[in-house]
Amino acid sequence: MGRERATALLVDFDGVLRRWDPAVAVGVEREYGLSEGVLGEIAMQWGRLQPVLTGRVSHAEWMSSVADALTESVGSPERARAAVEQWQRYRGEVDPEVLGFVREVRAAGVRVGLGTNATDLLDADLAALGLTGELDVVVNSSVVGVNKPAKEYFQAACDALQTAPSRVLFVDDEDWAIRGARVAGLSALRWSGPDDLHYLRKALVY
Structure with a gap:
C-alpha cells in the first residue's frame, strides 16, 4: 500500500525560500580585517546558537555575544559591534521560483507553512522581504x-x-532536518534547487 499523497506543505526558510549571498559577509570581514567565514562560524557555534533558536535569548543578545567574541580580533568593542551591525x-x-510555487499551491487550496529554526527577528525579516501574508502559518522554533x-x-x-503528519510534505536543504521530519511521520524532500519543483507538484494533491 502506497503512502498517502500530501495535502499540506511545510517549507524551510534559509536555503529554500530565502537565499544568502556569501559575498556580503566576506566584504564585511575584509573591511574589518577578519578571517573569511569567521562571522558565521562564531554565530553558528551550537552553544551560542541553540538558546536563540529556542527563545531563551533574543536575537539582539545573540548578536551581542558574537560581537563580544570578535572584540579581540578587531581591536575594540566598538569596532566589533560595528562589524556585526553591518553584517546584520x-x-x-x-527565491522567486519558490515563492511562485508557494503562491501556486496556496491558490489551489493547499495549506503552506514556513518551518524554520529562527529567532525573534523572523517576523521583521518576513516583513522586510515582502513575505507577510504569503504563508498560512509560520512555525518559528524560538516561539515553539x-x-x-x-x-x-x-x-x-x-x-x-491542521494536518496529520502523514499528509504533510516537508522541504529542507539539510539532511538532519529531513531525517527528523521522517522520524516524526512526515514526507520529506531534501531541497537541491528549483529543479525539485517538478517533483513537489507531483507529490502534492491539488
Missing part, C-alpha cells in the same frame, strides 16, 4: 521553544497546519 543589515533575498529536528517541533508544525 543584509537580510537575504527571496524547540528546534528542528526534534519530533516535538514537527508535531507543532502539523498542528499549526
